[in-house]
Amino acid sequence: MRIIDYQGIQLRQRRRAKKRKLVRRGFIVLVLMVFSLTYGYISFQLPLPVAEASTRVITTDSSQPTNIVWPGYGQAAIGNPEYGLLEVNGAQETAPTASVAKIMTALAVLRKKPIIQGEAMPRIVIDEVDIASYNYYLNNDGSNVRVELGQELTEYQALQALLLPSANNISETLARWAFGSLDAYATYANDLARSLGMKNSFFAEPSGFSPRTVSTAQDLVLLGLAALNEPIIVEIMAQTSATLPVAGEIRNTNRVLGQAGIIGMKTGNTDEAGGCFMAAGTTTVGGRKITTVAVIMGAPTVGRAMSDSVPLLSSAHQNYQEVTVLKANQQVADYAFSWGAQNTSYIKDDQTILTWRGSDITVSLRAEPIDVDKPSGSVVGTALISTPLQKKSAPLHIQSTSALPDVSWRLKRVVGL
Numbered sequence: 001m002r003i004i005d006y007q008g009i010q011l012r013q014r015r016r017a018k019k020r021k022l023v024r025r026g027f028i029v030l031v032l033m034v035f036s037l038t039y040g041y042i043s044f045q046l047p048l049p050v051a052e053a054s055t056r057v058i059t060t061d062s063s064q065p066t067n068i069v070w071p072g073y074g075q076a077a078i079g080n081p082e083y084g085l086l087e088v089n090g091a092q093e094t095a096p097t098a099s100v101a102k103i104m105t106a107l108a109v110l111r112k113k114p115i116i117q118g119e120a121m122p123r124i125v126i127d128e129v130d131i132a133s134y135n136y137y138l139n140n141d142g143s144n145v146r147v148e149l150g151q152e153l154t155e156y157q158a159l160q161a162l163l164l165p166s167a168n169n170i171s172e173t174l175a176r177w178a179f180g181s182l183d184a185y186a187t188y189a190n191d192l193a194r195s196l197g198m199k200n201s202f203f204a205e206p207s208g209f210s211p212r213t214v215s216t217a218q219d220l221v222l223l224g225l226a227a228l229n230e231p232i233i234v235e236i237m238a239q240t241s242a243t244l245p246v247a248g249e250i251r252n253t254n255r256v257l258g259q260a261g262i263i264g265m266k267t268g269n270t271d272e273a274g275g276c277f278m279a280a281g282t283t284t285v286g287g288r289k290i291t292t293v294a295v296i297m298g299a300p301t302v303g304r305a306m307s308d309s310v311p312l313l314s315s316a317h318q319n320y321q322e323v324t325v326l327k328a329n330q331q332v333a334d335y336a337f338s339w340g341a342q343n344t345s346y347i348k349d350d351q352t353i354l355t356w357r358g359s360d361i362t363v364s365l366r367a368e369p370i371d372v373d374k375p376s377g378s379v380v381g382t383a384l385i386s387t388p389l390q391k392k393s394a395p396l397h398i399q400s401t402s403a404l405p406d407v408s409w410r411l412k413r414v415v416g417l
Contacts, residue, residue: 048405051335051343053367053381058332060325060361069315071308074274074298077217078316081225081291082388083356085218086316094200094214095297098268098276099143099166101208101215103227105174106159108189110230112178113155121154124177134169142168142209145247153244159232160242165250166267168207175206182206196222211272217295224265224278224293237264237280254279256306260313265293267302275299279309283317286354290389292316319357325385326351326363332383332396333367339405343370345380345396355387362386365396372402 068087070076075090113122126147137144145167147153153161153170158177161170175185182205189203198219204212215223227233236242241251253267261281268276279294294312299305326332326347335343345367355361367381374380381396405413 048372049338050369050371051337051341051402052369053333053335053345055333055365055367056331058326058363058365060323060363064358066319066357067315068319069311071296071299071305071312073300074296075217076294076296076312077221078292078294078312079218079221079225080293080356080388081228083359084225085221086292086356088218090217090298092200092216092218094202094216096211096270096273097208097213097215097220097297098270098273098302099168099208100220100266100268100276100278100295101203101206101213102162102166102171103220103223103233103266103278104189104193104203105171105185105206106162106233107223107227107230108185108192109155109159109174109178110232111192112188115155115232121156124153124155124158124173126151126153126173129176130169130173133172137168137209142207144169145244145250147173148246151246156232156236157242157244160236160239161244161247161250163233163236163266164239164242164252166253168209171206171208193219193223196226198222208268208273209270211270217297220278220295220297221293224280224295227265228280228291228293234264237266253302254306255303256310260310261317262309262313263291267306269302273297275302275305277302277305277309279306279313281313281317283320285317285320286322286352288354288390290317290320290354320389321355321357322352323355323361324350324352325361326383326394331399332365333381335370335402337372337402337405339409341372341403341405343402344399346399347383347394348397349394351383351385351392351394353385353387353392354390356389359387367396370398370402372404374398374402376400 070089075092077088079085131149134144134147143166145161158170158174161167175182179185179188185206186203193201201215201219204210241249243249256262261283263280265278265280276297282289282291294309296305296309328350329346331344331346333345364384370380378398379395380398383394385392
């Protein structure tokens with residue numbers, strides 16, 4: 001008879017069940033460990049998101065008023081090659097220009113018949129019409145330079161006679177030589193005036209002797225600025241005198257040459273126009289040479305127009321200034337990472353720029369996205385600062401090393417994928 005050990009069987013079954021339970025627990029733990037290690041590994045291996053830049057608003061004070069010493073009569077205006085027309089004073093109504101119109105004559109002639117360095121100088125032969133023009137201005141109290149039939153003048157010499165002693169007869173000689181007739185010259189000059197933005201000007205003839213040749217101070221500033229681009233005009237108007245065939249020595253009518261940095265340009269005087277003067281003067285600010293053109297019309301005398309141009313230009317020069325737009329260590333852009341870390345970029349040194357007082361200064365910030373391992377001090381963009389007078393750029397630097405995300409954020413990021 002076989003005896004069955006039920007208690008032993010039950011004991012062995014309980015042991016086997018307990019073993020299976022332990023195996024299952026171990027498997028689950030192993031799976032969880034593998035899961036955790038796998039996702040943890042993945043979370044640390046995935047590239048972290050970059051942070052985009054949020055640039056700050058940079059404000060500049062452009063409200064400072066200028067302080068210009070204007071004449072107490074007529075009309076006046078000032079301008080600059082980079083800015084164009086800067087400011088005006090008095091009613092800008094068309095009025096006779098007198099001999100200031102000869103700047104247009106010189107500019108038009110040089111555009112039609114340019115003097116090219118290294119090439120033979122064009123020559124002008126004085127004919128009967130030129131002699132008649134000379135006699136007309138001689139007998140009508142108009143400025144002139146003596147000429148003789150058959151004599152020759154180079155184009156450069158003729159321009160000296162035009163711009164220094166303001167010879168009316170030579171203005172007509174040059175106009176006929178370059179354009180064929182005075183009417184053809186007038187057509188060209190008025191087209192040129194319109195192209196320069198001179199909306200209230202009319203050139204009836206090349207000398208300015210006629211009261212029909214009219215303009216405004218602001219229009220003549222635009223003409224003066226255009227003339228500064230012609231080296232021959234700039235060179236001649238700075239001369240105090242010259243020597244011509246037949247006429248001998250001729251002298252510049254500009255008596256304030258050299259004062260207030262004045263380098264030229266042109267006087268004018270008739271009964272209808274009164275005294276007129278176009279002046280160009282230079283100054284240096286922050287190592288940069290700056291040129292200003294000033295025009296005065298309707299003065300009691302041409303001498304008064306010239307003398308009043310000195311304080312006018314001197315005061316204008318005081319309104320060019322260097323302005324600190326960004327200060328050393330100024331923060332200009334912010335960064336925010338998706339896990340909450342933050343950073344900023346900054347300008348390392350003061351940034352100054354040359355400007356006309358009260359005018360706008362443009363500041364453009366270009367900051368690139370950054371990743372979390374960008375080292376402190378790294379260049380992360382550029383600040384572009386500009387005015388018509390100057391353009392500058394400065395690097396943006398990251399403030400500090402950005403904080404890394406914690407493990408919790410990394411795991412949540414993986415689970416959320």
